[in-house]
Amino acid sequence: xxxxxxxxxxxxxxxxxxxxxxxxxxxxxxxxxxxxxxxxxxxxxxxxxxxxxxxxxxxxxxxxxxxxxxxxxxxxxxxxxxxxxxxxxxxxxxxxxxxxxxxxxxxxxxxxxxxxxxxxxxxxxxxxxxxxxxxxxxxxxxxxxxxxxxxxxxxxxxxxxxxxxxxxxxxxxxxxxxxxxxxxxxxxxxxxxxxxxxxxxxxxxxxxxxxxxxxxxxxxxxxxxxxxxxxx
Amino acid sequence: xxxxxxxxxxxxxxxxxxxxxxxxxxxxxxxxxxxxxxxxxxxxxxxxxxxxxxxxxxxxxxxxxxxxxxxxxxxxxxxxxxxxxxxxxxxxxxxxxxxxxxxxxxxxxxxxxxxxxxxxxxxxxxxxxxxxxxxxxxxxxxxxxxxxxxxxxxxxxxxxxxxxxxxxxxxxxxxxxxxxxxxxxxxxxxxxxxxxxxxxxxxxxxxxxxxxxxxxxxxxxxxxxxxxxxxxxxxxxxxxxxxxxxxxxxxxxxxxxxxxxxxxxxxxxxxxxxxxxxxxxxxxxxxxxxxxxxxxxxxxxxxxxxxxxxxxxxxxxxxxxxxxxxxxxxxxxxxxxxxxxxxxxxxxxxxxxxxxxxxxxxxxxxxxxxxxxxxxxxxxxxxxxxxxxxxxxxxxxxxxxxxxxxxxxxxxxxxxxxxxxxxxxxxxxxxxxxxxxxxxxxxxxxxxxxxxxxxxxxxxxxxxxxxxxxxxxxxxxxxxxxxxxxxxxxxxxxxxxxxxxxxxxxxxxxxxxxxxxxxxxxxxxxxxxxxxxxxxxxxxxxxxxxxxxxxxxxxxxxxxxxxxxxxxxxxxxxxxxxx
Numbered sequence: 077x078x079x080x081x082x083x084x085x086x087x088x089x090x091x092x093x094x095x096x097x098x099x100x101x102x103x104x105x106x107x108x109x110x111x112x113x114x115x116x117x118x119x120x121x122x123x124x125x126x127x128x129x130x131x132x133x134x135x136x137x138x139x140x141x142x143x144x145x146x147x148x149x150x151x152x153x154x155x156x157x158x159x160x161x162x163x164x165x166x167x168x169x170x171x172x173x174x175x176x177x178x179x180x181x182x183x184x185x186x187x188x189x190x191x192x193x194x195x196x197x198x199x200x201x202x203x204x205x206x207x208x209x210x211x212x213x214x215x216x217x218x219x220x221x222x223x224x225x226x227x228x229x230x231x232x233x234x235x236x237x238x239x240x241x242x243x244x245x246x247x248x249x250x251x252x253x254x255x256x257x258x259x260x261x262x263x264x265x266x267x268x269x270x271x272x273x274x275x276x277x278x279x280x281x282x283x284x285x286x287x288x289x290x291x292x293x294x295x296x297x298x299x300x301x302x303x304x305x306x307x308x
Numbered sequence: 309x310x311x312x313x314x315x316x317x318x319x320x321x322x323x324x325x326x327x328x329x330x331x332x333x334x335x336x337x338x339x340x341x342x343x344x345x346x347x348x349x350x351x352x353x354x355x356x357x358x359x360x361x362x363x364x365x366x367x368x369x370x371x372x373x374x375x376x377x378x379x380x381x382x383x384x385x386x387x388x389x390x391x392x393x394x395x396x397x398x399x400x401x402x403x404x405x406x407x408x409x410x411x412x413x414x415x416x417x418x419x420x421x422x423x424x425x426x427x428x429x430x431x432x433x434x435x436x437x438x439x440x441x442x443x444x445x446x447x448x449x450x451x452x453x454x455x456x457x458x459x460x461x462x463x464x465x466x467x468x469x470x471x472x473x474x475x476x477x478x479x480x481x482x483x484x485x486x487x488x489x490x491x492x493x494x495x496x497x498x499x500x501x502x503x504x505x506x507x508x509x510x511x512x513x514x515x516x517x518x519x520x521x522x523x524x525x526x527x528x529x530x531x532x533x534x535x536x537x538x539x540x541x542x543x544x545x546x547x548x549x550x551x552x553x554x555x556x557x558x559x560x561x562x563x564x565x566x567x568x569x570x571x572x573x574x575x576x577x578x579x580x581x582x583x584x585x586x587x588x589x590x591x592x593x594x595x596x597x598x599x600x601x602x603x604x605x606x607x608x609x610x611x612x613x614x615x616x617x618x619x620x621x622x623x624x625x626x627x628x629x630x631x632x633x634x635x636x637x638x639x640x641x642x643x644x645x646x647x648x649x650x651x652x653x654x655x656x657x658x659x660x661x662x663x664x665x666x667x668x669x670x671x672x673x674x675x676x677x678x679x680x681x682x683x684x685x686x687x688x689x690x691x692x693x694x695x696x697x698x699x700x701x702x703x704x705x706x707x708x709x710x711x712x713x714x715x716x717x718x719x720x721x722x723x724x725x726x727x728x729x730x731x732x733x734x735x736x737x738x739x740x741x742x743x744x745x746x747x748x749x750x751x752x753x754x755x756x757x758x759x760x761x762x763x764x765x766x767x768x769x770x771x772x773x774x775x776x777x778x779x780x781x782x783x784x785x786x787x788x789x790x791x792x793x794x795x796x797x798x799x800x801x802x803x804x805x806x807x808x809x810x811x812x813x814x815x816x817x818x819x820x821x822x823x824x825x826x827x828x829x830x831x832x833x834x835x836x837x838x839x840x841x842x843x844x845x846x847x848x849x850x851x852x853x854x855x856x857x858x859x860x861x862x863x864x865x866x867x868x869x870x871x872x873x874x875x876x877x878x879x880x881x882x883x884x885x886x887x
Contacts (some may be wrong), residue, residue: 089386108365109393114434118427123345123418125362129645154354154364177362185423186360192490193355245426 077128079106080117080133080141080303083148083176085275085294086283088174095213095294097170098234098273102215103141104148105131106302115244116300117277127153139168141303146172146215146234150201152179152195158203173207174215174236175200180223183242194206199224205230219257221264227267235262236297237276248299251282255290262292310454310474310518311385311412314339316780319520319543321387321456321477322550323417325351327377329551334384341382342456342545344375344389344417350552355488360422366391374421375409385412387456390448392440393431399447406448413454413474421460421479438464446471456520456545463505469513475543476517478506480524483548486556492525499524500538507540508679518542527553547601555820564822576600585606588633590768591628592779594771605760610635615705615725617755619733620741620762623805625795629762630726634684644683646676646723651689660697663687664704665712665719675712675769677704678719685723689730691746694859698748706754727751733761746857765800765807772796775804780811788822798832848883851876855885 083102087095087172089125105126107119119125128149135142147170149156165173182199190196197218204214208230216223216232220239237258243249258276265274278296282288288294321340324709325347346359359366370389378386379845390402401883406414414494419877420428420438431437440460445455445468457468466475480499494502499521503880507519522545526532532544571700576584576595583603586593592603606698610614610633620626634643650659663685666677676685690698703797705725733741738759742752772795776787787795802805810831815821850869858864866876879885 078584101468105362108395109434109436111434111436118430121362122393123360123362123364123366124391127363152360152361155352155363156356179361183426185424186422186427189357189490190361191480192486193357195355195358195361241424241430242426245429276782 078130080104080131081106081120081238081300082145082303083300084280084298085295086278086298087273088153088286088289088293091273091294095273097213098295099146099215102146102148102172102176102236102297103131103135103303104176104300106172107302113249115219117177117238118244120242120300127151128156129161132164135170136168139170142168142170146213148176148297150172150177151175151200152171152190154195154199156171156203158206160267162212164257165212166210170212172213172235173202173204173217174217174233175265176215176217176236177215178219178238180217181238181240187202197226201226203231204232209279218261221260224261224264225268228265231270232272234273234275235261235265235270237274237293239277248279249290251278251290254278258290258293309449309452313475314385314454314518319475319518321475321520321545322542323347323522323545323547324378324551325349326373327381328557330378330382333550334382338384338550339543340387340412341378342386342387342389342415342417343370343378343411343546344547345370345413346389346417346547347551350488350548355482355490356548356552357422357482357490359418366418367394371409374411379410385454387411387413387415387454389417390444391416392436392693397436397440397444399444400443400451403447403451403453407451407453407601409705413456414445414448415456416445416458416793419458420460421464438467442467442471442473445473449474451461453665458522459506462506462509466511466513467478469510469517470699472514473517475520477508477520477522477545479522480505483523483527483553484525485527486548487529488552489548494524494533496525496534497538499526500535502536503541504539518544521585522547561822564786564789567792568694587628587632590631591625591653592632593774594768595767595774596770598768598769602760602763606632609633609758609760612725614758615727615755617727617729617742617759618762619729619731619738619759621764621803622730623731623803624730624762624764625804626728626730626762629760630684630686630728632804633726634724644681645686646679646682646684647686647688648676650687650692659693660713663697664700664710666714675719676723677710677725678712680722682723684719684726686726686728688728690727690751691729691731691742692853692856692859694856696859697750697766698751700752702748705751727755727790735761765803769796775807779808780814782814783811785817786822788823788824791828793824794832847879848885851879851883852885855880 081104085101087098091223107116107122108124109119131149135147152290155249178200179187179195187196204216208214214230215234217236217238218227218229219238224287239254254276260263262274273294274292276290276293276299277299280298282296319339321342322338323342323344324330324333330341346356349357349358349367374386374388387405419441428437432439442457445457448455456472456477457473458477458479459465459468460479465476481493484490484492495728501522503589510517510519519541520543521535521541527549580600583600586607587603606629614631617628618629631643634645648662663675677681704721706823709720711718729745731745738751743749813831854869855863861878863873
């Protein structure tokens with residue numbers, strides 16, 4: 077049995093008419109282990125979760141699941157056969173792909189160890205580039221300025237700013253903290269000449285307070301919620 | 309609970325990922341096996357650290373191969389890798405499942421201890437942290453099985469010792485080494501210090517707990533040996549070091565072997581084989597087409613008595629060829645060969661006296677050119693003889709006789725004369741190159757047709773494996789095929805001398821694995837090129853050379869050097885050349 081999660085995307089009211097092509101959400105697997113003290117964003121990174129192939133299998137079997145949604149895949153998976161998956165996802169009418177969950181979410185110390193063996197954001201960027209060349213639209217997840225600059229090389233339509241694991245250590249990071257992070261990344265993206273849609277992670281409760289959203293974001297991507305029916 | 313075998317002696321645990329590896333480590337004498345997802349992923353060609361990522365569900369990945377391959381094939385105890393991130397956490401029930409599965413026990417893998425501190429804190433708050441890993445292993449022990457706890461810090465080790473777990477293994481990070489290895493983050497000494505401290509702590513709390521070590525910079529038995537000299541350990545657990553690294557090395561070595569077999573010179577015909585065998589007695593190595601052509605000419609020249617001019621590049625071994633030229637004379641005994649290196653003679657008169665004699669010395673010893681006891685007289689660097697002396701030599705060689713200085717008596721040239729020039733000569737522009745190097749036209753003209761040009765290594769690169777074998781005879785190592793290909797792509801400006809230098813530098817290497825390209829690269833860049841050394845002659849050498857060539861006419865020498873007579877006088881004085 078595989079459980080799925082939905083990360084809803086809500087755009088600013090004034091941006092909605094111009095951005096009709098943006099997916100309504102991102103679909104990912106759900107972590108095996110749920111706990112109120114374990115944020116799903118973090119739980120998704122545990123090795124007891126199925127990898128991207130299980131999600132692709134599910135979407136291929138039930139194409140309606142991903143209608144209007146982007147597919148969030150752990151693209152650092154070294155066992156991903158892209159040529160095969162491009163074809164399967166195209167056949168399933170999937171249009172958008174995102175590197176979610178991402179190795180970028182790991183803390184710096186662990187990220188460096190992943191970098192030693194090429195399982196880092198550069199790999200995810202290359203995977204996204206491959207999806208891009210196969211005709212998919214891209215929503216790139218980043219957590220810092222370096223990765224953001226690197227991701228501009230694949231011309232993502234959407235950039236999503238997520239907090240790192242460490243930012244969750246004292247609970248869900250404040251809007252101010254997420255805003256500062258997004259601001260910094262916005263400048264890097266701007267300097268690189270990128271002009272897509274910038275999203276930052278938000279809580280459902282923040283949706284109603286658009287004025288409090290960080291200045292430069294075009295919308296929020298909501299914390300993930302379980303898709304109601306479990307699939308078998 | 310540890311079995312009697314595991315309660316004594318130095319333990320070796322093997323974290324492997326397939327039945328074939330399990331059988332290999334069992335035959336190799338491992339004491340126990342660990343079935344963990346990192347091992348399986350390594351077998352799938354993925355770095356161990358992927359075991360901490362959402363790639364494949366760790367539980368089903370581990371259970372499947374542990375049950376179907378390890379338990380089915382092996383007799384040694386198998387510890388199952390378990391984690392605390394399942395939906396339900398029930399240590400007692402989980403321990404019972406492990407026991408029913410037929411495992412000897414469990415090990416906490418994948419574990420919180422590999423994650424960063426914030427992640428560990430989050431997992432602990434969610435009730436699935438390191439404390440639960442200890443609790444699970446304790447339940448396994450309480451169910452009558454054994455357990456091994458991976459830890460990375462003193463605090464974690466204390467938890468395990470407090471619980472009285474059977475085995476505690478300090479994991480010092482993901483392994484370095486090989487194609488998928490990590491960057492080293494600590495030295496062997498740092499690891500040993502940490503192990504000593506944590507080991508002491510564990511023994512103080514739980515003396516019966518056995519303390520083991522794994523990972524980090526320990527890539528070979530010698531590394532472990534260094535740790536053991538500083539820290540007492542009860543055992544070692546190998547993951548990458550027991551499957552990935554040896555597999556990489558042995559497979560690469562085997563492929564190298566097959567590749568090298570194809571790189572060996574091809575079979576040669578009977579006539580050529582006879583020629584090669586004939587040349588071997590003089591220490592000549594090679595059987596390439598270019599080399600065979602030289603050998604044919606050498607064999608023909610060896611049966612004559614005429615003088616020969618051997619032209620070789622700096623660093624080439626030309627003496628074996630000289631010995632071959634004396635083969636007819638010295639068929640059944642050692643060859644009496646005398647060498648005069650003109651470049652080493654400090655005064656032209658000395659070279660002249662040695663070669664042509666002097667009346668004052670003729671009673672003591674005949675000049676070399678007329679010495680009947682000398683079979684071959686080798687004149688090295690004849691281009692450095694004065695022009696007059698070169699002309700005199702050319703005339704003497706042509707007439708077969710010469711007059712000793714201060715005497716009217718003609719002396720017959722007795723030995724066979726071999727002139728040796730260490731200069732770069734192109735086959736198609738031989739005469740021009742010889743003249744350009746400083747040989748007198750009269751001498752070049754006389755030797756024309758009797759020149760033996762030795763091809764440098766780059767012109768007979770297929771002989772390289774044979775040259776290496778000859779040079780590195782008795783060595784315990786060999787080159788990987790990649791390294792051999794790199795050597796074959798090298799230009800070899802210093803020829804055999806350069807090869808000898810490189811092999812000499814490799815003589816003390818500690819690794820028993822074939823020499824890899826990366827190890828070779830700095831040697832190829834730093835190996836002194838004889839050619840380059842010659843180019844860097846000192847000012848004193850240049851002045852002496854110019855004076856010799858111009859029969860010590862200082863005006864002519866100054867003109868050749870492009871300096872004034874006065875400056876030349878000063879320099880002669882400065883270098884003490886006026887005597």
